[in-house]
Structures are given as C-alpha cells and as structure tokens.
Amino acid sequence: MGQFILRRSLASLIVLFLASIMVFLGIRALPGDPALVLAGESPDAATIAAIREQFGLDAPLPVQYANYVAQTFQGNLGISTKDRIPVADILVERLPVTLELTSLAILVGLAIGVSAGIASAVRRGRSTDYVATGLGLFGLSVPHFWLGLIAILVFAVKLRVLPASGFVGLGEDPVENVRRMVLPALVLGTGLSAVIMRQTRSALLGQLSADYVRTARSKGLSRSREIRHGLRNSLTTVVTVLGLQLGALISGAVVTEQIFVIPGFGKLTVDAVLSRNYPVIQGAVLVTVTGYVVVNLLVDITYAYLNPRLRLSGASE
Amino acid sequence: MSNPFNPPTIAGAAEAGSPEAAVLEPARRWRRLRQRFLRRRMAIIGLAFVLLFLLLALMGPLVAGDPSEQHFDAVLQGPSFAHPMGTDDLGRDVFARIAGGARVSLLAGVCSTALAMLVGVPVGLVAGFYRGWVDPIIMRLNDVMLAFPFLIFAVGLAAILGASLRNVIIALAVAQFPAVLRIARGEALMLREQDFLAGAIADGTRDAAIIARYVLPNSLNALIVQATVAIPAAIIGEATLSFLGLGVQPPTPSWGVMLTHAQPYLAQAPLLALFPGLAIALVTLGFNLLGDGLRDVLDPRSGR
Numbered sequence: 059m060g061q062f063i064l065r066r067s068l069a070s071l072i073v074l075f076l077a078s079i080m081v082f083l084g085i086r087a088l089p090g091d092p093a094l095v096l097a098g099e100s101p102d103a104a105t106i107a108a109i110r111e112q113f114g115l116d117a118p119l120p121v122q123y124a125n126y127v128a129q130t131f132q133g134n135l136g137i138s139t140k141d142r143i144p145v146a147d148i149l150v151e152r153l154p155v156t157l158e159l160t161s162l163a164i165l166v167g168l169a170i171g172v173s174a175g176i177a178s179a180v181r182r183g184r185s186t187d188y189v190a191t192g193l194g195l196f197g198l199s200v201p202h203f204w205l206g207l208i209a210i211l212v213f214a215v216k217l218r219v220l221p222a223s224g225f226v227g228l229g230e231d232p233v234e235n236v237r238r239m240v241l242p243a244l245v246l247g248t249g250l251s252a253v254i255m256r257q258t259r260s261a262l263l264g265q266l267s268a269d270y271v272r273t274a275r276s277k278g279l280s281r282s283r284e285i286r287h288g289l290r291n292s293l294t295t296v297v298t299v300l301g302l303q304l305g306a307l308i309s310g311a312v313v314t315e316q317i318f319v320i321p322g323f324g325k326l327t328v329d330a331v332l333s334r335n336y337p338v339i340q341g342a343v344l345v346t347v348t349g350y351v352v353v354n355l356l357v358d359i360t361y362a363y364l365n366p367r368l369r370l371s372g373a374s375e
Numbered sequence: 376m377s378n379p380f381n382p383p384t385i386a387g388a389a390e391a392g393s394p395e396a397a398v399l400e401p402a403r404r405w406r407r408l409r410q411r412f413l414r415r416r417m418a419i420i421g422l423a424f425v426l427l428f429l430l431l432a433l434m435g436p437l438v439a440g441d442p443s444e445q446h447f448d449a450v451l452q453g454p455s456f457a458h459p460m461g462t463d464d465l466g467r468d469v470f471a472r473i474a475g476g477a478r479v480s481l482l483a484g485v486c487s488t489a490l491a492m493l494v495g496v497p498v499g500l501v502a503g504f505y506r507g508w509v510d511p512i513i514m515r516l517n518d519v520m521l522a523f524p525f526l527i528f529a530v531g532l533a534a535i536l537g538a539s540l541r542n543v544i545i546a547l548a549v550a551q552f553p554a555v556l557r558i559a560r561g562e563a564l565m566l567r568e569q570d571f572l573a574g575a576i577a578d579g580t581r582d583a584a585i586i587a588r589y590v591l592p593n594s595l596n597a598l599i600v601q602a603t604v605a606i607p608a609a610i611i612g613e614a615t616l617s618f619l620g621l622g623v624q625p626p627t628p629s630w631g632v633m634l635t636h637a638q639p640y641l642a643q644a645p646l647l648a649l650f651p652g653l654a655i656a657l658v659t660l661g662f663n664l665l666g667d668g669l670r671d672v673l674d675p676r677s678g679r
Contacts, residue, residue, distance in 0.1 A: 069518070076519040084535055199660035201611045203618050203631075204652030207638060215642045309526030313615055317638070327527070328619050331534045339534050346527050 062362050070355045077347050082126050085340055086119070095336050098139020109136075130344070136337030145341040148326065153345070156322035158228065159242055160311050164300070166247025167254055172296065174251070175258025180285060182263065190255060197252025202310045206245045206317040213241060223319040242318045246310050253303055254296060261295035262288050294364045301357030308346060411672045418668020424661025428654075432481045435474030442467065442475035442628040451644045460650050463633070464640060469647065473654050475628030479540065480658065483613035484606040487547035491605070495552045496598065499559025500586050504567060510560070517553050525550045525612065533621040543622040547609045558601050562594035596673040603666030607659035614655050630655050 088095050093110045110116065112134075117125065129135075135145035178190035214222035220241050226234040265271060265288035275284055312324030319325070323342060330338035412418060431438070446458075446466040454461045460469035502513040523531070529546035536542045566572055566589070575585050616622030617631030625632050630651040637648035 069515075072515065073518045073522050076516075077522045080519070080523075081531075084531055087535055195660065195663060196656070199607065199663055200656045201614055201618075201652070201659075203615060204634060204648070204655060207634060207641065207648045207652065211641050211645050211648065215645070305521075305524035308524040309615075312526050312530070313619065316619055324526075327530055328621070331530055332620055334534075336534070339531065343523075343527055343531050346524065347522050350524055351522050 059362065063359055066355055066358050070351050074348060074351050077351070078127065078130075078344065079123065081340055081344050081347070082123050084343075085336055086122075088336070096136060096139070098335065101139075135341035135344070138338050139335050140333060140338075145337050148338065149323075149341055149345055152321060152323050152326045154228075155225065155320060156311055156315070156324060159239065159246065159314065159320060159322060160307055162239055162243035163246035163250060163307065163311070163314075166243055167250030167303075168296075168300075170247065170251035171254025172258050174255040176262060176285070176289065178255065179259045179262035179266065191259070194252045194255045194259075197248055198256075200249075202245060202249055203313045203317055205248060206242070206314060209241050209245055210317070223317070225318075225320045238318075242314045242320060245317075246307070246314045249310060250303055250307060253306075254299055257295050257299045258292060261292035265289075265291050294361060297357065297361055297364060301354060301361070304350060304353055304357070308350060408672055412668060415668040415671065417664050418671075421661045421664025421666075421668060424657055425665055428477050428658045428661065429481065431474045432477040435471070435478055439471040439474040440468055442471040443626050444468070444471070451640065451647075453644075453646060461644070461646055463636060463647055464644075469633075469650055472628040472633055473630070473650055476630040476633060476651065476654065477658070479623055479627065479629045480610050480613060480655070483540065483544055483547060484610040484662075487544045487609045487612075488551060488602050488605045490544065490548035491551035491555045492598065492602065494548075495555030496559045496591070496594075499556040500563045500590055500594065502556070503560035503563025504582070504586055504590060506564070513556070514560075517556055520549070520553050526615065529612070529616055530619075530621060533616070538616075538621045538624060540623045540627070543613050543616050546616070547612050550612065551605050551609065554605070555598070555601060558597050559594060562597055563590050566590050566593055600666060600670045600673055603662055603669055607662035607666075610659055610662070611655065614651075 085095060086092055093106050093115050094101070096109050097105050112129070115122065133146050135149070137143070138145055138148060174190045174194070178187045178194075181187050210222045213220045221238050225238055228235045262285075266284065268288075268291075271284055271288055274287065279287075308324075311322065312328060314320070315322045315325040316328055323346065327339060327342040327346075329335075330342065436442070444467065446462060446468070448466070449458065449462045450466040451464055452458060452462045458468050458470065460473060463469055463472070498513060502510045520528075528550060529543070532542060532546045532549075536545070563586075572585065572589055575589060580588075613622055614629070614631035614634070617629040618635050619631075620635065623629035623632060625636075633651040634648060637644070637651070640647055
C-alpha cells in the first residue's frame with residue numbers, strides 16, 4: 059500500500075508540474091506584453107515596472123517559470139487588476155463558499171443517487187425501476203443551468219418559499235446561509251445523483267447475480283442480507299463514480315454559482331474572464347487544477363484501500 | 376477522468392470489441408445489427424428525436440423564418456399562430472431562434488466530436504498497438520489534460536483565444552480527446568492479442584496497414600458508442616459556455632444564449648426559459664437513448 063501511494067503521488071506531482079507549465083504558458087501565449095496583460099487596463103509605468111520586476115519578465119522563459127513557481131509557493135499569485143487586491147486573498151475568501159456548495163451537492167447526490175439506485179436494482183423490471191431509470195436518464199440529459207432556472211421559477215417566483223439568488227456567509231447567519239444554499243445544492247446535486255443512481259443500479263445488479271450471492275441465496279440467506287452483501291461490494295463503484303464526476307461537479311459549480319449569484323470560485327473565474335482579469339484567472343485555474351489532482355489522488359488511494367486486488371496487482375488503471 | 380465526455384463506465388468495460396465483427400461478412404452483419412437495433416423501442420424514439428432536430432437544423436430558416444428579425448409590435452408575447460413559441464424581449468420569434476440554435480448546437484456537438492476522433496483515434500491506436508516507450512509518454516500527457524476539469528479548461532481557452540463558436544468547438548474537442556484516446560488505445564491493446572492479428576503480424580504485413588485494415592475497423596463499434604455519448608455532452612457543453620457568455624456570441628442564436636436572455640424575464644415570461652431548455656434536454660435525451668441502444672447492439676459486453 060505504501061508503495062502504491064508513493065507511486066501515485068509521484069505521478070500526480072508530475073501531472074501538476076506539467077499543468078502548471080500550461081497555466082504559465084497560457085498567459086504568455088496572449089498577444090502583447092505579459093506585463094501589460096498582468097497589469098490590467100490603463101496601468102501606470104510604475105505598476106508595469108513593478109510587475110516586470112516581480113515576475114522577472116525580462117528573463118528567459120525557464121527562468122521566468124522558476125520565478126513563477128517560487129512566487130506561487132510564497133503565496134504570491136499577483137494582484138487583481140480590477141480592485142488591486144492580492145489574488146491569493148481573493149481566492150482564500152472565495153474558496154470556502156465553493157467547498158460548501160460542492161459538499162452539500164455531493165450529500166444530495168449520494169442521498170438521492172444511492173437510494174434510488176438500490177430501489178431500482180432491487181425492484182428490477184417493476185414500476186419503481188422504470189421511474190428511477192427514467193428520471194436518471196432525464197437527469198443526465200438536462201443541463202444544470204436550465205434546472206437552476208426552472209428551480210428559481212418554481213420555488214422563488216411562483217411559490218416564493220426560497221430566495222432566488224444571493225449568498226450569506228455561514229458565519230454571519232447560518233440559517234439564512236442554508237436557506238440560500240438549498241436550491242443551488244439541489245440543482246448541482248441532481249445531475250450527480252443521476253450518474254450515481256445509474257452506476258449503483260448496474261453495480262448492484264451485477265453483484266446480485268454473482269456466484270457468491272447465488273450460493274448464499276441457495277443456503278437460505280434472507281433477501282435483505284443478500285442486498286447488504288451486494289451493496290458492500292458495490293461501494294467501490296460509488297467511490298469511483300464520485301472521483302470520475304469530480305470534474306463535472308467543479309464545472310457544474312461554476313454554472314450554478316453564476317445562476318444563483320454565489321460569490322464562489324466559479325463565479326470569480328468567469329467574471330475574471332469576462333473582465334480580462336488575467337492574474338485572477340491564472341490563480342483560480344492553478345488552484346482548481348491543484349485541488350482537482352489532489353482529490354483525484356485521494357480517491358485513487360481510497361479506491362485501492364477498498365479494492366485490495368488493485369493494490370496488490372500494483373495496477374493503477 | 377475529468378469531464379462529461381468520460382462516461383462513468385468502470386475502466387475497461389467499454390473497451391470490449393465484438394470478436395464476431397472479424398468473422399461475419401459485412402452484409403449479413405449489417406442486417407443482423409439492424410434487426411437487433413429495430414427491436415429496441417427506446418433507441419428508435421431516440422433516433423427520431425435526433426432526426427427531428429437534424430431536420431430543424433437543416434431546414435430551420437425555411438420552416439421557421441429569420442431568427443434575427445425583430446417584430447417591434449410583438450415583444451415578450453406568448454405563443455400565438457404567428458409565433459408558435461412566442462417572442463423574446465427584442466421581439467424575435469422564439470421558434471426561429473430554437474431552429475437556429477439547433478444548427479449551432481449540432482454543429483458544435485458533431486464537429487468537436489469529429490475533431491477529437493480525427494486526432495485521438497490514430498494516437499490512441501498507435502499507443503495501444505506499439506506500447507513500448509510511446510504508450511507511457513502518451514498516457515502521461517493524457518493525464519495532464521485530464522487534470523483540467525472541462526469547464527475550467529474551456530474558460531481558460533476562452534480567456535486566451537476569445538469567445539466564439541470556433542473556439543467552443545476547439546475547447547470541446549480537446550475536452551473529449553482523453554476519452555477517445557483511452558478507448559482507441561484499449562481497443563488496440565485488446566486486438567493486438569487476437570489470433571487473426573497475430574497472423575497478419577507474422578505475415579510481415581506493414582504495421583500501418585495492420586492498424587488501418589484490422590485494428591481500426593474492429594475498434595469502430597466502441598468508437599461509435601463513444602460518439603453517441605460525446606455528442607450530447609458536447610451539446611450541453613456548448614450551451615453551458617454560451618450561457619456563461621464564453622461561447623457563441625449574440626446575435627447568433629444559441630440555446631445557451633437564449634437562456635441567459637431569459638433569466639431576467641423569468642417572472643414575466645417563463646416560457647422564454649422553457650423552450651431552449653426543453654430543446655437541449657430533448658436532443659441530448661435523443662442521443663442518450665440512441666447511444667444506449669447502439670451500445671446494446673454494437674458492444675453488448677459493456678453493459679449499462
């Protein structure tokens with residue numbers, strides 16, 4: 059297990075290294091002077107000089123990259139061109155918001171997805187199954203942002219039970235925070251639940267027809283025990299799916315934040331692109347990619363822990 | 376493993392080609408596949424949806440009229456005989472814009488998938504066929520691309536290249552690339568071990584000819600199934616990017632742009648948000664149903 063973790067961590071580090079080069083080169087690929095790009099609109103000469111100095115923009119590219127990495131490790135991600143606030147400070151402020159949203163969405167996705175998946179597998183070929191698989195397919199086909207608009211229309215405009223948009227910090231007013239997070243989390247979690255439902259169903263169906271369950275059944279094991287056995291072995295599938303869906307979840311969070319005007323990471327990134335705030339884009343993309351690679355690594359390790367065959371054979375794919 | 380183009384099948388599941396493909400003669404095989412397909416009612420419903428939207432995309436302006444024409448006497452109106460889906464805030468016919476949006480949507484979905492296949496299939500087949508030192512390098516580079524969640528990548532690309540339909544197609548193609556590559560590689564890896572290929576290799580047939588004549592045709596089933604998963608994902612991707620303002624720019628009709636415009640009028644004209652969303656949902660549902668059916672027929676072992 060130790061060797062597996064070491065090898066996977068090393069691979070993740072290489073990926074991060076190459077990804078950081080891509081982010082670094084991205085800004086340099088823009089037409090024009092990178093110092094001007096990083097300084098924003100109508101900068102004064104002193105600002106440009108300071109940026110040129112800080113990132114060593116006159117040096118050759120490899121030196122610039124080394125400089126960029128060193129600055130990043132010191133927590134210096136540049137200055138937002140919009141409000142002259144350090145990018146790192148903005149990211150630290152926005153990150154918890156997105157983490158709250160995605161955590162709630164994962165809870166929603168797991169709660170709906172796993173239970174619907176079990177119900178559908180256990181009642182295979184009956185009406186419960188058809189309704190669940192039908193809704194699952196629908197959930198896969200509907201874009202998040204439309205679901206979000208419809209949710210606003212129904213719950214905020216027509217029924218007036220929940221606010222249409224906006225955000226209140228968890229520390230400021232926990233009750234209001236949850237009230238405003240319900241719709242976004244439901245919208246983001248629904249898409250996830252559709253995928254989890256389909257995978258749970260097919261994994262559990264596979265387990266229930268496996269030889270060991272058939273043997274157990276012939277020995278007189280009750281149906282509920284049978285399902286419990288199958289479920290335990292389907293757990294790896296759910297973990298894998300969660301890992302695979304992480305990217306979709308991050309992408310979904312970007313859109314959800316935009317619709318519900320939640321000041322998280324995704325809204326920050328999109329707003330930065332629309333206002334050409336390159337230091338913020340660079341910082342946000344780098345942090346998102348880093349987080350994504352790290353969480354994927356954790357998922358892989360969890361997966362290996364749950365599935366000893368993979369760990370022992372030493373295969374990572 | 377980062378984006379909607381990577382269907383959450385467990386690794387290896389979709390990588391099973393049908394060995395009978397190499398055995399049956401083409402005409403008989405085709406007839407058999409068609410019979411098997413026609414027995415699946417849901418798949419046929421899916422195909423019907425896809426054809427309907429294809430027709431709408433091709434015939435759009437003929438049937439529905441000019442999507443940019445403004446009727447100033449009819450702003451934000453409900454459905455009527457003159458405007459079957461009503462008009463938007465600028466007095467434009469919603470049905471005409473839905474038809475125009477179908478064109479943009481299908482163009483983005485099909486072109487990005489084709490582009491990803493054009494590059495990803497050869498690279499994947501070569502990686503799987505040769506293994507050796509080529510394979511690990513390609514797979515590591517693939518991992519780097521997977522390190523970018525789809526939308527984050529597309530957002531970054533929009534920041535660098537600017538927002539347009541062409542750049543949306545590039546972003547969507549790049550996002551699909553890792554999945555295509557993985558599937559093509561898996562097929563090549565598996566086919567390499569088959570007896571009929573070993574025969575060709577022993578014959579001294581050139582590698583390029585083996586890949587083109589044996590490996591590629593036998594990988595087609597899995598690739599077609601992947602395309603039916605990728606196209607609807609790309610359609611949603613285009614709509615999402617356009618919704619965020621990072622894709623197709625107004626006044627070009629796009630379902631995503633239409634939904635952005637509809638948001639401020641949710642209370643006044645909820646139908647404005649209903650139709651574009653329904654269009655996206657129906658066309659993706661159509662592709663998903665069609666894909667499920669094709670998968671059952673072409674790639675029975677992958678299961679669902």
